[in-house]
Amino acid sequence: MVPKSVSKLVPKVPGVPGAGRRASYSASTKRALVDVAEQLFTEHGYSSTSLDLVVAGAEVTKGALYHHFSGKQALFEAVFERVEADAAKTIQQALRGRKDPWEKGLDGLRAFLEVVREPRYRRIVIQDGPSVLGYERFREQEERSTFANVLEIVDSVLDAGTWELDEAMKHTFARIFFGALSTAGESVTTADDPALEARRVEAAIGFMLSGLQALVEQDVELPNAFTTSGEEPDPS
Amino acid sequence: MVPKSVSKLVPKVPGVPGAGRRASYSASTKRALVDVAEQLFTEHGYSSTSLDLVVAGAEVTKGALYHHFSGKQALFEAVFERVEADAAKTIQQALRGRKDPWEKGLDGLRAFLEVVREPRYRRIVIQDGPSVLGYERFREQEERSTFANVLEIVDSVLDAGTWELDEAMKHTFARIFFGALSTAGESVTTADDPALEARRVEAAIGFMLSGLQALVEQDVELPNAFTTSGEEPDPS
DNA sequence: CGAAGTACGTACTCGCGGTATGTGAGTACG
DNA sequence: CGTACTCACATACCGCGAGTACGTACTTCG
Structure with missing residues (x-):
């Protein structure tokens, strides 16, 4: 039911070093949230879309969501x-x-x-x-x-x-x-x-x-x- | 929270006090619910209006509301x-x-x-x-x-x-x-x-x-x- | 008068938005 | 190059509110 993976442009696996900039991670996370939210809001409407579903689709947690946005x-x-x-x-x-x-x-x-x-x-x-x-x-x-x-x-x-x-x-x-x-x-x-x-x-x-x-x-x-x-x- | 001394037996429609018709009570209760709901929905909007507030305003309980309506x-x-x-x-x-x-x-x-x-x-x-x-x-x-x-x-x-x-x-x-x-x-x-x-x-x-x-x-x-x-x- | 139905009231569950707080990876700086 | 600070999250928890299960008093009818 929950969309497994929408967009994973940047490897978010911790422990992977290299040229992965923090800001880059942040931007892609935010974008993933908006992407998934747009999809779910369109499909089920605003009130019937839970934030748990959104963060699950973006493969993050509510902490990430509330870091980027003040709320639903x-x-x-x-x-x-x-x-x-x-x-x-x-x-x-x-x-x-x-x-x-x-x-x-x-x-x-x-x-x-x-x-x-x-x-x-x-x-x-x-x-x-x-x-x-x-x-x-x-x-x-x-x-x-x-x-x-x-x-x-x-x-x-x-x-x-x-x-x-x-x-x-x-x-x-x-x-x-x-x-x-x-x-x-x-x-x-x-x-x-x-x-x-x-x-x-x-x-x-x-x-x-x-x-x-x-x-x-x-x-x-x-x-x-x-x-x-x-x-x-x-x-x- | 919940109105403690609810007017259970008080006739809500002034008129014949002797033979209080049950159907009359029912109709007035339903009307009261709609009246209060209209007021609160207008004032605070749908999502920001709790059913507890509605039933409190109508001086009934959620049981009454869910008897007359299938939901919010x-x-x-x-x-x-x-x-x-x-x-x-x-x-x-x-x-x-x-x-x-x-x-x-x-x-x-x-x-x-x-x-x-x-x-x-x-x-x-x-x-x-x-x-x-x-x-x-x-x-x-x-x-x-x-x-x-x-x-x-x-x-x-x-x-x-x-x-x-x-x-x-x-x-x-x-x-x-x-x-x-x-x-x-x-x-x-x-x-x-x-x-x-x-x-x-x-x-x-x-x-x-x-x-x-x-x-x-x-x-x-x-x-x-x-x-x-x-x-x-x-x-x- | 008793059985059935109606019109509620009471107490509870649970999903969900929001919050408080922890944590580890990055970054700045001496 | 190590340390102090910050950022970008993760985890655990709270409270509100919609919905439900069930009990109960009053009414109506046979």
Whole structure:
């Protein structure tokens, strides 16, 4: 049941002399812990993964774990950050080379949909992330990784128009779009026919984008009626 | 630790003191458990709330809890369902009387933003829900409460157009919109100035809606280019 | 009135996160 | 080159909390 050996890059057998640096041992131990933790967290979830299982998989003891991390949550955070960083990197690569904002948006969407379908991203980031880290920390982490990419896309798309939007408004737009993308990804993953649902999602998102695009090109004004937060105007 | 002088024979429902019905006791006990659990789950979160604390607050023992619920998760589920049901009811009330789809959408949005700002909804449904129930069960629960309202709104909005959309496509649309609304609500709640952010959100969502509306009124075709994973259509 | 069922209460187990402390290999320094 | 100090763990243990086994008073029904 317990994964016997995940990664043993450096011989940890005591008594073996040579050029084995202590810091090197330390780094590989830490990495092994994160590797195993990522695997187990993905497979069984956070709460159902015991630290005993993690340290057994990494072939160390709890002493080693608590030397490198302050506790279970800190270990999760390390795993979380790595998964998020990988996701952001994947999306980033899909974006480079694109110059047209709309193409960029669609490519970003597709890359995002791919990322969200990864089991580790679904389980660690989407499912357990908010609960374990708390919503505040969860958002902070998102802010400087995956969300940053979405913000960049939305930025470039909105800049194509002639409006003057302040940073806060762009940020709000991006957040809403980000939420739409997240659930869209989840929708794809959990669908009976993911490929078909992916096409639907692309149609829906692309449709919203084209709606935006139409407004941009027609230089439509921002609907101030929605911003007054008071009574709605007399329906015509 | 454990409440020593528990009110065993004290009727928990003021009323007929002579013929204390057993079923009445049972129902009130169960309700008390859910009430206290909702409060504690909201305040401290799921994992940080011990069952000892719950039963102490409800002035019963663990025996009573495990008589009514199969465990901690089942108790959470009961709380979750009630919070979701209340939320759905609130939104439903904001919608009744409205017949214009777009107005309905905006009113629904405002009601949703209100609901999402409730601490119990944020903590129990959004934050802890996916982790405790698992994403599958979480989605199933959403499906027949809050999301149903969003689906209804999106349905009526989309029906205003002349397209023929199948149920699956409408569902996809609704899900994406639902995701957008959720993060929008969170964006409002966690903002430095919630009122201001609420105006931004309404502007952004309303803007998307008006984008849709513009397309509907112009009877624009569905952008099939997005479904075939090709280039974007030539804007005219 | 007695038997069965219900609605709890009591006492206990055990897995698991966290801690206190020991220890031997590395490292700095004189 | 030896010694004092530190680092990177290992071992043993604690306490909390979820879940369980079982006892018991009250209710309902034949």
